[in-house]
Amino acid sequence: MSNISQEDYLTAIYRNLDEAGEIKPNILASKLDISNAAVTDMLRKLSRDGFVDYQKYKSVRLTNEGELYAKNMLRRHRLWEVFLNQTLGMPWDKIHDEAEKLEHSSSDELINRLEKFLKYPSIDPHGYPIPDKNGKIKKTKSVKAITEFNINDHLIVIRVNDDVKNLISYITKIGITLGKKILIKDKLEYDSSIILMIGNKEINISYKIASNIFAEKIKR
Amino acid sequence: MSNISQEDYLTAIYRNLDEAGEIKPNILASKLDISNAAVTDMLRKLSRDGFVDYQKYKSVRLTNEGELYAKNMLRRHRLWEVFLNQTLGMPWDKIHDEAEKLEHSSSDELINRLEKFLKYPSIDPHGYPIPDKNGKIKKTKSVKAITEFNINDHLIVIRVNDDVKNLISYITKIGITLGKKILIKDKLEYDSSIILMIGNKEINISYKIASNIFAEKIKR
DNA sequence: TTTAATTTTTAAGCGTGCTTAAATCTATGG
DNA sequence: CCATAGATTTAAGCACGCTTAAAAATTAAA
Numbered sequence A, B: 001m002s003n004i005s006q007e008d009y010l011t012a013i014y015r016n017l018d019e020a021g022e023i024k025p026n027i028l029a030s031k032l033d034i035s036n037a038a039v040t041d042m043l044r045k046l047s048r049d050g051f052v053d054y055q056k057y058k059s060v061r062l063t064n065e066g067e068l069y070a071k072n073m074l075r076r077h078r079l080w081e082v083f084l085n086q087t088l089g090m091p092w093d094k095i096h097d098e099a100e101k102l103e104h105s106s107s108d109e110l111i112n113r114l115e116k117f118l119k120y121p122s123i124d125p126h127g128y129p130i131p132d133k134n135g136k137i138k139k140t141k142s143v144k145a146i147t148e149f150n151i152n153d154h155l156i157v158i159r160v161n162d163d164v165k166n167l168i169s170y171i172t173k174i175g176i177t178l179g180k181k182i183l184i185k186d187k188l189e190y191d192s193s194i195i196l197m198i199g200n201k202e203i204n205i206s207y208k209i210a211s212n213i214f215a216e217k218i219k220r
Numbered sequence C: 001t002t003t004a005a006t007t008t009t010t011a012a013g014c015g016t017g018c019t020t021a022a023a024t025c026t027a028t029g030g
Numbered sequence D: 001c002c003a004t005a006g007a008t009t010t011a012a013g014c015a016c017g018c019t020t021a022a023a024a025a026t027t028a029a030a
Helices: A004-015 A025-032 A036-048 A064-087 A095-102 A108-117 A167-173 B004-015 B025-032 B036-048 B064-087 B095-102 B108-117 B167-173
Strands: A154-160 A181-187 A194-198 A201-205 A213-217 B154-160 B181-187 B194-198 B201-205 B213-217
Touching (some): A004 A025, A004 A036, A004 A064, A064 A095, A154 A167, B004 B036, B004 B064, B025 B036, B064 B095, B064 B108, B154 B167
Antiparallel strands (some): A181 A194, A194 A201, B154 B181, B154 B213, B181 B194, B194 B201
């Protein structure tokens, strides 16, 4: 069994795997906002406990057990987010941090009952899919960041990354929510920033922010 | 601010104060199931942080701040218990342990919203009153353990101590729930045990167990 | 390919919260 | 009032999860 800190590592690893299914220790350190040395330490423990495959100076990957554990953490996190937002009416930009605490304090039985109470939701309030109790994640149609669309594309927002500090707050402030329709007005060569029409407002967002907002093309 | 361990100490202190409003370190140690030495250590920290009044070799008492904190923990615990039992249908004997984890992972905002969702319940599933957001606890009419009643008294169970390991499990097994009507059939001199009629079954329970079940007298 | 930059690990240290064992203090009863 | 039993504190030690600084390995660039 694993504790809070280990659970955070497993989740962070899973969420940040590269195309090869690995992550470098320093990336992990920056995601978790801790030193590289601390990561080295913990990776040895996670390896000892069978959650990761790890060799000195190499990238890490999750074992089957580690992956299952990580997906279970996502399940807990996302179900709590649905509860907080939908049942308790907690605002969009507060639920992530709150769920981050609750996810470490809930038995599987509690989570299964919560899921039932919530009527088996398939996505969380940020648009991420909720793994089922066996760790299965429903395939979603391709999800593309808005950076990947073209000028004059009409889009509907279907996901926003909740794992970036203060991003949700900012995005809420400029009027973006799930299901919001937006238009790519322009893309600036200079800094790759994007000009969006949100309602009747024209808003310039940086490439970095745009890469954390996901959408689908719609006909207009 | 306080962390999990400190929160457990504050709750345990509050729940086990003697008539003078104090508790001796060794009592606390046994309630928390840790060594006396660990208690000494922690009491110094709690004192440093302003939650308890403590002097070497003396009993401890809570400061105003400590008492407020403890009551807020009870509030969190009991509201979670209501949610788990009433909303999610989790059985009576599992909610305490689960709530014990959740109580350390919830902001005041979450708890206030939960309270509203639950329609401001006044007692938890074990019959304990739920402090309001200012720490006020509604006065309950005198609550007496069933050891204090007499032979042939007809009683209705109004509270069961949820802080004793495995007690709720046992009590559930012999058919006691909140609101259950019972009769004191006999009290044995020898070991102070009590013979109860629960439904049409005659059950002998030890003095120790009986002292954790609380009831009111009813006419028959 | 050799050097330089970057990444990773090792080492030492710190606060937390526990342990056991020994020392010390307090309370009780003879 | 004093001995002793019991409660409490001190001391040393340990696992955890972090830090910074230094050493070592890897990677990238000239």
